[in-house]
Amino acid sequence: SLGNFGPLFITVAMVLFAFTTLLGNCFYCDNLLNYIHKGQPSKGFMKGFRIVSALVVFIGAGMEVSMLWNISDVLMGVMALINIPVILILSNTALKALADYEKQKKDGENPVFRARDIGLEYETDYWG
Known part of the structure; x- marks a missing residue:
């Protein structure tokens, strides 16, 4: 019903939804780690966690x-x-x-x- 604009709209909406969901889940994980550690974990640990999270996203994007x-x-x-x-x-x-x-x-x-x-x-x- 949206003509040629429909697929573009759906694609942009899905990308934005996926991106904001990913950011939200990363935020939840950061807060969970803060709670579990009773404070901010070390910067090295958090950097490693974020790198692993990013790698998992890229691996998942390439999977069947x-x-x-x-x-x-x-x-x-x-x-x-x-x-x-x-x-x-x-x-x-x-x-x-x-x-x-x-x-x-x-x-x-x-x-x-x-x-x-x-x-x-x-x-x-x-x-x-």
Whole structure:
């Protein structure tokens, strides 16, 4: 429906989407590494991580699409194997937060999350 402009538009949109997704994922990984290391990792480590990340992108861009999807599926499965136990471990905390939210709504309050209200004794990153 866009004529000759359609393929060009789709190509540019896909490139921009892929690029911004890649930047977002690299940002997430940088923040994760900061969290795991309890601060900024060494500059050498971060430079190595970024070089490896760039190499993986270039290798992936040259791979067969079917192989790329197969690798992606396996890595998504690995991520699920990591996330499912964590979700189960944190489900009690999430249910307490939901109950606190519903109680505040029922009492006519504007719900505000406070970690201590659901029994989180340790310091959280964002909530007091």
